Amino acid sequence: MFTGLIEEIGVLRSVQRRGEAMILTISANKVLADVKMGDSISVNGVCLTVVEFDRNGFSVDVMPETFRLTNLKSIKQGSSLNLERAMMAGGRFGGHLVQGHVDGTGTIKGRIAEANAVVFTIEPNDPQLLRHVVQQGSVTLDGISLTVIAVDRDACAFSVSIIPHTLRETVLQHKHPGDTLNIECDILGKYVDHLLNFRDSHSSPTRKAGGLTESILRDNGFM
Structure with a gap:
């Protein structure tokens, strides 16, 4: 971990x-x-x-x-x-839970300076990964714990904002549009999605399992 x-x-x-x-x-x-x-x-x-x-x-x-x-x-x-x-028990937990189990890759579609930050826009090579990418949620790019600032489902892309320290201390400083990044979605979202879909697929033969949505989270007490 x-x-x-x-x-x-x-x-x-x-x-x-x-x-x-x-x-x-x-x-x-x-x-x-x-x-x-x-x-x-x-x-x-x-x-x-x-x-x-x-x-x-x-x-x-x-x-x-x-x-x-x-x-x-x-x-x-x-x-x-x-x-x-790997993290040590008892150490400070400054990022989020990262397994190092990559879900897929994404291509950088944009790199734009915004004041003291740089905004990267990434298009996952597998569009299904977007189901686990939530605005203001966590995502891991090339091992870096980052916060999603925007999700554009029409363009099948999401954006993260990088502060100067992160840019300077990671390989993102060398990354530009066209380069690929490893994507690991938040483990919590993946497990919630799996459990809900597993339950749906076994509870009723007439109910079609779907993706994780805001209404599903609300109906099941997560919101």
């Missing part, structure tokens, strides 16, 4: 690719402070397991499912990567 607060930007030292499987070796500093074999480290929002490390970096395996579902398939030697260690 992670919080979505990036600890440092690592650099891809090497990538060994065998079909849709990869071994990534990443240069890092802060996340190595107490690293052990088998530890979980979020790499661009993907929970990966440390299989080897030295004083300058660590290596992780990427399986075919992760290769297909995330933007790790497009990274190259020298690429910058967001890194975060």
Whole structure:
């Protein structure tokens, strides 16, 4: 489990690719402070397991499912990567509950400066992901815990506003329209949606299971 607060930007030292499987070796500093074999480290929002490390970096395996579902398939030697260690019990919880289980990717459609912030507009490659994206709710982009400021369902896109600190301390500083980002939707919304749809699909053969809506949340006591 992670919080979505990036600890440092690592650099891809090497990538060994065998079909849709990869071994990534990443240069890092802060996340190595107490690293052990088998530890979980979020790499661009993907929970990966440390299989080897030295004083300058660590290596992780990427399986075919992760290769297909995330933007790790497009990274190259020298690429910058967001890194975060798994959260410690008793530590401050500054972001939101992040599993490191990416739901899909999205393409940046806009990057616009607004006063001291930069607004990114993202179009999910799978439109169904928007059912779990709520205005003023949480979303994870390349491992970064962010707040959704707008959802445009007609354009199948949503927007987030990035403060200078977040831009400076994450790979978003290098991202521009056309680039892809890993998306992990809020786990709470996904579970509520699953439970409601599971109940609907088993309670009545004539009732068609639908998506999570405001009326469903209200009828079931969530609002």
